[in-house]
Amino acid sequence: MYKLSAATLMFAAGNVLAATSLWDTGDAGLETTYLQGPIEKVVTSTRDSQILGAAIFFKESAPDTKCHSPEMLNQNTWNPIPDATFQEERIFNDEDIHLQVTLPDGLSTQPKMLRLNCDNQGESFVVYHKYPAAPVIRWESKLDTSNVVKDDWNAEVFGYQGSIFIDNHSPDGGCYHTSWGGTSPPDLLPGKGNLQRFSAEHFMVSGEIAGYDGLTSQIICISPGGIAVATELWDVRNWESEAPKRQLNVDIN
Numbered sequence: 001m002y003k004l005s006a007a008t009l010m011f012a013a014g015n016v017l018a019a020t021s022l023w024d025t026g027d028a029g030l031e032t033t034y035l036q037g038p039i040e041k042v043v044t045s046t047r048d049s050q051i052l053g054a055a056i057f058f059k060e061s062a063p064d065t066k067c068h069s070p071e072m073l074n075q076n077t078w079n080p081i082p083d084a085t086f087q088e089e090r091i092f093n094d095e096d097i098h099l100q101v102t103l104p105d106g107l108s109t110q111p112k113m114l115r116l117n118c119d120n121q122g123e124s125f126v127v128y129h130k131y132p133a134a135p136v137i138r139w140e141s142k143l144d145t146s147n148v149v150k151d152d153w154n155a156e157v158f159g160y161q162g163s164i165f166i167d168n169h170s171p172d173g174g175c176y177h178t179s180w181g182g183t184s185p186p187d188l189l190p191g192k193g194n195l196q197r198f199s200a201e202h203f204m205v206s207g208e209i210a211g212y213d214g215l216t217s218q219i220i221c222i223s224p225g226g227i228a229v230a231t232e233l234w235d236v237r238n239w240e241s242e243a244p245k246r247q248l249n250v251d252i253n
Helices: 006-010
Strands: 020-022 031-033 039-044 051-058 066-074 085-091 096-102 112-120 123-131 136-150 156-167 174-183 200-223 226-235 245-252
Touching (some): 031 123, 066 096, 136 226, 136 245
Antiparallel strands (some): 031 039, 085 096, 112 123, 174 200, 200 226, 226 245
């Protein structure tokens, strides 16, 4: 495994004009396939917003293809991302290659695109593969304390209403939810839980949530652009004398 030098990256500029472009024309999914050229497909091999992986598979008819000069572009500006570092290794009987790109901080909300130059039998190609922005989770909720009862375990049961908007920025994104310190509403992701794939959805949920001092729930969304973890904490220790306090944290990995 090795890092591609800056000099190697700069070499790409002289080849692009004469090359045939192989575009990623669909949404930013896990896999891009190409009808033309020597590349069969490029597959996103990571679920990380800062370390992006690409498995590059050559067509059987073009095993001698050589690829070089990779760049990661900010898809909003089409400018190369500065300070991106690349590592390359051979995979699958040394015929295909795997690239790993480490990005600087602060780019999780930006869509990106890999640009790679490949040569085969005297022809040059520029290969593109998209990476989406990391998932976005917007989550609002409220507790109803007007009719609190006790359950069989002597925990307070509150009414719960929530509005949750999720954008995975990719058809290959999916989410699930979990809870502890109590019981969650019946389903925070109705019809789309358990990592079922979807790009964007708005969920309206209602039900009951039970607990003692604190009620904690999480929504975890995983896509080719990274992982978003939203953690909701309701502090209900003094609900009889003051309104329950809500805290929401969203972390991107």
